[in-house]
Amino acid sequence: MSGYDPARYGEAVGDYDALYPPSGTSTAAAIDLLVELASGHESRSILEFGIGTGRLALGVHRRGVRVAGIDGSSRMVAQLRSKPDGDAIEVLIGDYRDARAPGSFGVVLLAINGIFDPRGRSAQLAIFRNAVRHLVPGGYFVVESWVMNDEQRNGDWSVVPRFVSDDHVELQLAKYDIATNQIERTLVHLRSGVMDFVSVTDTYASPGELDVMAEVTGLDRLARYAGWARTEFTARSSSHVTIYQLLRD
Numbered sequence: 001m002s003g004y005d006p007a008r009y010g011e012a013v014g015d016y017d018a019l020y021p022p023s024g025t026s027t028a029a030a031i032d033l034l035v036e037l038a039s040g041h042e043s044r045s046i047l048e049f050g051i052g053t054g055r056l057a058l059g060v061h062r063r064g065v066r067v068a069g070i071d072g073s074s075r076m077v078a079q080l081r082s083k084p085d086g087d088a089i090e091v092l093i094g095d096y097r098d099a100r101a102p103g104s105f106g107v108v109l110l111a112i113n114g115i116f117d118p119r120g121r122s123a124q125l126a127i128f129r130n131a132v133r134h135l136v137p138g139g140y141f142v143v144e145s146w147v148m149n150d151e152q153r154n155g156d157w158s159v160v161p162r163f164v165s166d167d168h169v170e171l172q173l174a175k176y177d178i179a180t181n182q183i184e185r186t187l188v189h190l191r192s193g194v195m196d197f198v199s200v201t202d203t204y205a206s207p208g209e210l211d212v213m214a215e216v217t218g219l220d221r222l223a224r225y226a227g228w229a230r231t232e233f234t235a236r237s238s239s240h241v242t243i244y245q246l247l248r249d
Contacts, residue, residue, distance in 0.1 A: 029228035030144075030241075031059040034107060037140050037243070038065045041106030047134050049096035049110040049127070054080040056111060057089055068105070070096040097126045104136045111144040115210065116183070116202035124205055128217040132246060141219055141244040144228075147237055148183075148204060152176055167192055176204065207233075207240055219244035 034056065038046050044065050051057050051069025053076050061067045068090040071077050077093065080086045092101050096110070097117065108131040117123040131141040152158045153176055163170040171188040181204050189196040205213070211221055222245045226237040233240055 026228050027055060027059065029230075030056055030111070031063065033228055033230065033241075034060050034109060034142065035063045035065055037142065038107050041136055041139060043104065043106050043136060045103070045105045046107040046109055047101055047105040049108065049131070050112075050114045051080065051089070051091060052076045054083060054086060054089065056109070058083060058085055061085055061089055068092075068101050068103070070094055070099045070101055072096075096130065097123050098130055100130075101134060103134075105134050105139060106136055107140045107142060108134050109142045111142075113145045113202065115143050115145055116204060118182070118201045118203055120181075120203050121205075124203065125213055125217065128213045128219065132217050132219065135246045137246060137248045139246050140222070141214070141246070142241065143210060143244070144239070144241045145205075145210075146239045147207065148176065149238065153178065162187075181205070207242065210242065214244045218247055220247055221245075 034046060038044050038060070046057075046060055046065055046067050048057050048067065048069045051071045052073070054069075057067045057069055057080070062085065070092045072093065072095055074093055077091050080089065080091065090101070092099055096114075097119075110127065110131070115124060115127060117127060128141070135141065152160075152174060155176060155178065157173055157175045160172045160174070161169065162172050169190045171190070173186045173188065175184045176182075177184075183202040183204050185200045185202060187196075187198045187200065189198075207224065214221060222243045224233045224240055224242045225231060226233045226241075227239060228241055230241075
């Protein structure tokens with residue numbers, strides 16, 4: 001995809017923390033799992049692709065784990081820096097498809113559909129390879145994304161409520177093109193009479209397709225859950241958190 005700008009989403013979304021609040025049971029469960037994985041290696045370290053405003057990174061850092069990140073958006077990273085402990089996290093501004101952070105890590109994390117790179121399969125494979133490049137032997141690549149159901153595959157627009165609270169509703173409008181694996185999405189946020197719209201183009205990859213990418217890049221699937229709380233992944237699950245492990249020599 002020519003002219004792709006890795007900063008575009010972060011620059012467009014603006015107040016990311018208002019759209020994805022950094023508190024809640026899902027965030028707490030994610031931090032627990034990530035700290036547990038990082039603690040299995042001497043380095044006790046995590047590199048987050050798309051670290052953004054630090055929703056997960058700051059909580060992990062406060063649990064005594066070294067955290068670094070790569071992100072395309074200076075605006076998002078500025079929000080991270082403005083928070084307590086934000087300056088303690090090393091962040092490289094760049095494209096996590098190929099940017100190289102200093103050092104090696106026990107865990108590489110890519111959350112909230114970051115693997116659905118709009119540049120297609122070659123970019124997704126490059127992301128897997130870049131994760132491997134940063135991992136210590138036996139380290140983990142953790143991927144979080146949503147799972148398309150049969151109705152969403154039919155080429156029509158679908159509307160899904162992704163977040164509902166007393167004062168904030170997020171609706172996802174999506175249309176899938178089976179010929180290209182591209183998903184056109186508009187995220188509509190309704191808050192106290194205010195509407196925010198964010199348009200995104202993704203390249204969908206099913207859990208099975210991600211497993212193939214993992215295998216060809218030297219990773220083995222260790223676990224797959226329906227969410228950060230480690231609930232069972234089934235045919236009805238609408239999202240997944242998958243842990244891949246770098247095979248040892």
